[in-house]
Amino acid sequence: MNKFSQILGAVAAGLAVFIAAWFFIHAGHGGSTSAHAEDPAVAAATVQPGGAPIDSSKCILPVEQMRSSHMQVLDKWRHDSVRDGNRVYVNPEGAHFEKSLNTCLGCHNNNPMFCFMCHQYADVKPTCWDCHLSPMEVPQ
Amino acid sequence: MTMNQQRREFLKKAGLGALAGLGAAAGLFPAFALEKTDPSSFTQKPTPGKVRWGMLIDTRKCKQNCTECIVRCHHDHNVPDLSGTKNEVKWIWKSGYEEAFPTASQQFQTDEVKHRKVLTLCNHCAEAPCTRACPTEATFKRWDGIVSMDYHRCIGCRFCMAACPYGSRSFNWEDPRPHVRELTAAYPTRMRGVVEKCNFCSERLVKGDLPACVDSCPEKALIFGDLNDPNSEIRRMLAANQTMQRKPELGTLPSLFYII
Numbered sequence: 001m002n003k004f005s006q007i008l009g010a011v012a013a014g015l016a017v018f019i020a021a022w023f024f025i026h027a028g029h030g031g032s033t034s035a036h037a038e039d040p041a042v043a044a045a046t047v048q049p050g051g052a053p054i055d056s057s058k059c060i061l062p063v064e065q066m067r068s069s070h071m072q073v074l075d076k077w078r079h080d081s082v083r084d085g086n087r088v089y090v091n092p093e094g095a096h097f098e099k100s101l102n103t104c105l106g107c108h109n110n111n112p113m114f115c116f117m118c119h120q121y122a123d124v125k126p127t128c129w130d131c132h133l134s135p136m137e138v139p140q
Numbered sequence: 141m142t143m144n145q146q147r148r149e150f151l152k153k154a155g156l157g158a159l160a161g162l163g164a165a166a167g168l169f170p171a172f173a174l175e176k177t178d179p180s181s182f183t184q185k186p187t188p189g190k191v192r193w194g195m196l197i198d199t200r201k202c203k204q205n206c207t208e209c210i211v212r213c214h215h216d217h218n219v220p221d222l223s224g225t226k227n228e229v230k231w232i233w234k235s236g237y238e239e240a241f242p243t244a245s246q247q248f249q250t251d252e253v254k255h256r257k258v259l260t261l262c263n264h265c266a267e268a269p270c271t272r273a274c275p276t277e278a279t280f281k282r283w284d285g286i287v288s289m290d291y292h293r294c295i296g297c298r299f300c301m302a303a304c305p306y307g308s309r310s311f312n313w314e315d316p317r318p319h320v321r322e323l324t325a326a327y328p329t330r331m332r333g334v335v336e337k338c339n340f341c342s343e344r345l346v347k348g349d350l351p352a353c354v355d356s357c358p359e360k361a362l363i364f365g366d367l368n369d370p371n372s373e374i375r376r377m378l379a380a381n382q383t384m385q386r387k388p389e390l391g392t393l394p395s396l397f398y399i400i
Contacts, residue, residue, distance in 0.1 A: 082290045085282060087346050102326065130331040131291060133323060 060091050060103070067118075071126075074101070101132050109135040192266070192285035193340055194367035194395035195354070196374050196383065197259050201361035204257050209353035209362070210234070213338075216352045218329040220312075220319035229310040231338040232261040232353055240398075243387055253400060259362075261353070262287060262308040262338035263386060263394035273303035279335075285367070285395055286340045296333040305390055309337045367395060 059066065061073070077099040080086045089097045097103050108114040114135065119126065129137075213219070213232045222228045238246060240258040268287045271279050278293035279300050301309045315332045323329070327343065330336050341351035349355065354362040365374035374397075383397040 078292060082288075082292065083280070085284075085342065085346065127331075131328040133325055133328065137323070 060097050105135050190368055192367040194374055196363040196377050196397045198361045198399045199256055199258050200399060201359040202259055203359055208356045208358055212352045212356035216324055217327050218320045218324055220316035221321050222319050227313040235260045240386060243389060263306055263396045264340055266393035267391060269303040269392060270300035273299040286342055288339060291330055291334050294334040298335060300335055305387055309335050311335050
């Protein structure tokens with residue numbers, strides 16, 4: 001009798017493990033539906049020859065906003081342009097810009113300390129310049 | 141009975157229980173027995189109405205000693221010049237006929253074709269093995285058929301290099317920047333420890349320009365266009381000429397075609 005209840009207990013434990021695993025797999029699966037759905041609008045926008053007119057004569061956002069959140073802006077730009085191929089940024093005023101570091105560096109090339117001075121002061125070491133060419137390295 | 145034996149017995153029975161549960165579930169809910177596989181999510185075969193960039197290389201027109209396209213591509217993309225070393229990085233290069241088409245019949249091939257240099261680059265396969273091998277999705281298939289690289293995400297594991305049957309990928313064993321002949325500000329360099337390859341000039345396509353190699357070819361031996369558009373020049377050329385693909389038997393469905 002003791003032996004039988006032991007077997008029963010083990011089988012019940014196995015069933016419990018199975019049911020738990022079942023729910024775990026399904027919960028996990030439900031949450032992981034593809035986030036990489038292709039966006040036909042993006043495709044249509046980017047294959048158009050010429051693209052949108054690019055205005056690079058002014059800053060994309062107010063200075064205060066850029067100082068506080070340029071990293072989020074650049075991170076978003078990176079994702080949009082590299083992964084989605086969406087290279088046109090429209091700022092709140094409706095001006096169009098190319099999502100590229102070169103959009104910033106196109107104007108901010110006179111001051112060789114653009115980027116560097118603040119980063120040095122704040123002691124942050126972004127890895128942008130491992131690959132991207134800074135205005136200090138290449139005359140624009 | 142020792143402790144270990146008891147544990148072994150317990151695990152055996154627990155396993156049996158789990159198996160019984162699986163069997164019961166499969167019997168009770170046949171539709172949910174196992175995770176459903178949707179084969180349509182795997183296939184990346186050409187879809188009409190969607191752009192699929194492709195290239196046709198006319199090896200008859202391609203001048204044997206000409207390297208215009210290679211020079212232009214490597215200049216525009218800041219590809220380091222490490223040619224001749226084991227650290228070589230290349231996006232586009234010339235291979236011998238036999239290396240380019242190792243599985244094509246070599247028997248009684250004319251000497252001229254046997255010694256012909258064939259332009260080789262990333263095939264931008266419709267069924268790209270490299271994108272499957274990449275553990276970080278640093279290399280991925282774009283909506284327009286281009287196999288793209290996100291260098292920000294590459295961890296340098298080189299699985300993609302092992303997966304690519306065409307040797308189209310290079311690894312940066314050392315900092316490439318000192319080896320770039322003339323830096324181009326319009327395109328970034330890479331850093332040590334990432335894989336790089338041809339991007340079909342996606343940075344030019346977005347502006348409506350042809351890829352640099354196509355643009356620079358003095359013989360107009362490269363034809364670029366949308367393989368999904370039956371009226372495109374490339375499709376008309378493909379319909380009018382006998383063409384080859386590299387290692388077609390692998391089922392990678394390359395977007396590059398060759399006229400021999």
